[in-house]
Amino acid sequence: MTGQILASWRDGSARQAIVDFVHATTTPGAEFVEPADRIATFDNDGTLWVEQPLPPQFDFVFRTWAEEVKADPSLAAQQPYKALIEKDAEFFKGLAAQDPTVMETLLKAFTRSWAGKTPEEFDAQVREWTGTAKHPKLGAPYGELVYRPMLELFALLHANDFRVFVCSGGGRDFMRVLAEETWGIPQENVIGTAAAYTYADGKLIRSRELLGSLDLGAGKPEHIFAHTGRLPVFAGGNADVDIEMLQSARFALLVSHDDDEREFSYTTGAETSLTKAMELGWTLVSMKNDWVTVF
């Protein structure tokens, strides 16, 4: 398939580093990796699709919260519902900054919104959103805001017997609805922050509890090992919450959002990871220079 691979990637050091690494790990020699060990893991928000102005799952959950406030107007006085109604962008900046109080408030509202649902009910809610929601700046449905170069990277890895997993701080079950159609990977290869379920009377019901830790920071290698029994050979991310996952991999790829024309240009929430990339020799991908096509 040479010649067709990574077609949306410009010739350059990032593309070359990927091609060289995949070749070295799949060819007999010092760098060879047994097929069983070929695990590749990718963050989602900002690595596989647009995460500005907020990760798309927020757009989804904001709809749910708006309905919850309608059903119980007393919520309007509480965070995060108050910030949503008042369009208080300052409050949500606490998310990018990983402010613990904001994170806890958001998490509580997240788990409240999903508790009591069956998997089918939750899936239907996500599909309703994917079918109707559009990005506020780019005007396209979120499913079209997946980076084509990353899907080509998945294809290259699959063709070389890597198993590709998505590992994101976002909701596991939210992402699983997208996994097969959008990424071409099976639902069981999606790792994320997850609701615990209880099974009773032949039915699964989402609880308010989380299963395990948040899938961010050190939680990423923890979740990846729990799910696969291995740490990644290849990992891709774009933010400070991906640092531990990238450090745990043999090959680390960091997407840099420097393309204000076709996407966004920002370093907020990624400052440390950009420094680490330099220090540790990670492969830095410039969206502007390395990608012929973004979407």
Added chain:
Amino acid sequence: MTGQILASWRDGSARQAIVDFVHATTTPGAEFVEPADRIATFDNDGTLWVEQPLPPQFDFVFRTWAEEVKADPSLAAQQPYKALIEKDAEFFKGLAAQDPTVMETLLKAFTRSWAGKTPEEFDAQVREWTGTAKHPKLGAPYGELVYRPMLELFALLHANDFRVFVCSGGGRDFMRVLAEETWGIPQENVIGTAAAYTYADGKLIRSRELLGSLDLGAGKPEHIFAHTGRLPVFAGGNADVDIEMLQSARFALLVSHDDDEREFSYTTGAETSLTKAMELGWTLVSMKNDWVTVF
């Protein structure tokens, strides 16, 4: 591959039911199942290998406990170490009976024995055991006490684009050491009761905590859904702790241990599941009558 499939299975209703179900779910028609949905899950102890006189992982953990008592003789006065030293079979019967006090005592000792280890240290300990331990009655290494007919069933399912998962109350990481060589399934397809890990300073360390519920009873469909995003189309088990998993599947296979000559004959811990099999039309597999070869 017809003619070669399920070669160790006698012609009979169990074999026929399996062949018919796999054919119906992979052939266009009312029973067809999309490849993406073809999830098959199997219990391990008593379903894939011998579980008498105790599930093999107990033989493994007993060695660890013996070393712990050597290092700290005060443990000898406490359960379950006391029962181990005194060869108190009565105490361990509480396990088959799911006695909550016995279960809790055992679990505490299990988690104590694994805490603080890296994955590599734990794997090495399991490999030391698989390389040396033998079954007390059958005299063979445990790795040879895997049921050949079940491996043939895995092969049939794999050939028909089912993804096969093992889902057992036993330790996830213990089973993962066996998964690829013994069952021919990737480590990430092993679901089990699991230690939580923490990742710090570039290292994963097992904690004393469990990640999620015990993978028994209702815990089985909970774990399967958490891991795969689906419930099984095909499930195999052998005990009361498999009932919920079998009920959650479209096709349920229950292994009946009725072969005192080649293996063991017992119904302890499986009484309710045998009744359910009759009630709900599950496929009952008689080890004695349905299997030409056991190992």
